[in-house]
Amino acid sequence: MSDHNSENNKEQVQVFDDEKKILLDHDYDGIRELDHPLPKWWLFTFYLTIIFSVPYYLAHTFGGADSIQKEFKEEVLAAQNSQKEYDDEKGKFNLEEYQKVIAGPKFEKIAKKTYKRKCKACHGKDGGGGVGPNLADNFWLHGDGSLETVYNTINKGVVDKGMAAWGAKLGKEKVYAVLKYVADFKGTTPSNPKEPQGKEYK
């Protein structure tokens, strides 16, 4: 530290015997530096990342390795095929399955809960409508109000109008349950009914 009165020259820097050979003559405000070689494992890691990165970059940018877009197209195709298969086999309304669900012990609870969570916001707590149409009158926008057409509307949705495709989200059991719940609105008098929309079916 020679000529510079460092504030902490009371305490000398501690240097071990085996370090004396590699102690450099650098001195910055009392800070000394050793000249240890680069740790081998560290250098090896650095080289490894470079050895990985360069070919990876070349392969992905110029070498035709799978690109994000290519993988994406394949994944979408696979999903669409599964969807199609499922739709053809199991997607349609089936009266037997429907009756089985509505005869089930938990039906009422499921129906009520699902309606409350998913439908109430737009169709009102008693089906009177709001953002969405009235479900208690005889007027229907999509189909004739039969179980099958209402099922299709719930299952596939009317996405343009804000009605989601609930089939995929809820599963068949809940769709059947909520279908029955909606069908039961017919003939009731909601507290705040929305004006009729669509065509009347008696």
Next chain:
Amino acid sequence: MNDKKLETFSYDDSVVKKFAIATVLWGAVGMLVGVILAAQLADWRFNFGLEWLTFGRLRPLHTNAIIFAFVGNSIFAGIYHSTQRLLKARMFSDMLSNIHFWGWQLIIVLAALTLPLGYTQGKEYAELIWPIDILITLIWVVFAVNFFGTLKKRREKHIYVSIWFYIASIITVALLHIVNSISLPVSLMKSYPIYAGVQDALVQWWYGHNAVAFFLTTPVLGLMYYYVPKAINRPVYSYRLSIVHFWSLIFIYIWAGPHHLLYTALPEWAQTIGMVFSIMLWAPSWGGMINGLLTLRGAWNRVREESILKFFVTALTFYGMSTFEGPLLSIKSVSSLGHYTDWIVGHVHAGGIGWNYMFAAGMLYYMVPKLWKTKVYSEQIAKAQYWTATLGLLLYYVSMVVAGITQGLMWRAVDAKGQLVYPSFIETVDKIVPMYWIRLIGGLLVLTSMLMMIYNLYKSIKNAPKNVEEEEFQAEALDHNKYKNEKGHRKLEGLTATFTVLATIAVLVGTIIEFVPAFLSKDFIEVSEKVKPYSPLEVAGRDIYIREGCYNCHSQMIRPMVSEYLRYGKASEAAESVYDHPFQWGSKRTGPDLARVGGKYPDSWHYFHMKDPRKVIQGSIMPEYTWLFGEKTEYQVLTKKLKVLKSMGVPYSEEEIYNASELAKEQAKEITLNMADAGVPMKMQNKQIIALIAYLQRLGVDMKEEK
């Protein structure tokens, strides 16, 4: 030696003291804001129904306060303290030091006022409006002149590794800030960035990533090289390692920005650059950790006893952990899971709390007793602070990683029917709300530890002797001729101007190679005839979207992944944001992506949802935006806005510009009329909610159809 003439000088420690005090005060403020935000995610009502405290407006205040106010003041304190001693010279100008200090505090106060009021640029960590951006530039120049002036009058021929890091940081931060902030003003409080869409995204994340690199990392590494060997009185482990990791770190760091944009509409070659440079960054980052930790050889037993060393060792360990996790998260497949989730939030807090706060605490406990010629008031409190902070950090980090991975897995789950397993976004939010509570506890503990330090330092300073005179030191004047025969890096350490130029070149290489194609290549400005500029009302709505900070919770970027395709629709394309000044791709999905929300729901859905989200989505954690139903849309300014946008290349006709206000009013009337069925009264037509709905309904519709 005795015949040399000695010069007498002293250090300006008064500015260091000021920065040290500012560090802890702003640190507490920044953390308090963080705790409020954490509470809001656990329960939205913690915004107390005040627009100024809603998440979207407050989160930028938290990030800016922690980065620029807390860490900023701490690095200035450390740089002013260590630079003078390492160069054996008083700062170039006490007056510039003071302008720097007070100017910086003014910037922070202005930020704290404007951000909650909704004055924002809408770019992450660069939210401050243009007049403040100019002030930042001026103050940074003052800092640079002061710093390089001190270099010039140094009495130490060679510059130590700390100084290398300071040089690289000062130059690069200036470059980042200026390039990213260029915008054209509409008014004193509002401007549009000159970049749009993909270009804006690339510039923004070049900035955003390197704000972490050159503001939160490299200056602090410089401080580490001073305070760690000082605190343990041991020589630095390896000079050679310092050289290699310094140059490799600054050279590689600047390239890594695009790892924030993996799976976006950024051209894939640029994404791959971001990924591979992040991986190559791993070892250079660890060089700093190794040099710090191995310097502790023979002193590890003291870590048990001394709080300062506890803070330093923990800081270095979390630095090592974060700089391993960073490259890991930059691997495309890992990013596809972690991006937009709370994992990233956990990652940055491991850095922010683990590295920056822990380091600042160690540094202050070292520095304050020396500056004020006193002793730390209570070693016991310092220890308690350390354990409180560590426990808080662990709770924070673990809860966020669990939340992030859980949600990431739920988003991507697709079943054998080719359908999403969790199609309702809200299900994936419900699942992680408990983790938000645990994070809140973690955050509270960290804030508490900060308050303990404030108390401890306050008491230490209070016990200090009054009116201590400035100490005087002596050293020889610098004689450059003495060092003529040096070679290699040692020689460079004596040539500060050359060193600065080389460091500048090191950060410019990556910058130029990434930017030149972005500004020349068609990939980046792909124009589709289908994509039309926003209508005047949509522009007004977009500015409300930016003002409310919607991008803090909602992305606008559907990634090319099958789960995103099923959930949100067709993957986003570069052409779709070509008129977006600024881009709003976002970086976090606390709520769902909005890139194709246009037309997904009826207008009235948005109307009722913005008023009371829980009426429409049970369990939603979104704030209520009630003031949008009271405040009027500003129509008069739209002509000016369109003019500014047109000057940047958005193709508006003269007629549209001239009639902007009338066109907007017409569209607003139409939308309101559409909602009459749902019970929305016509008197709402001039309210801001209508403009926002216009914007939301426009998102993603131009290119919605399959090709």
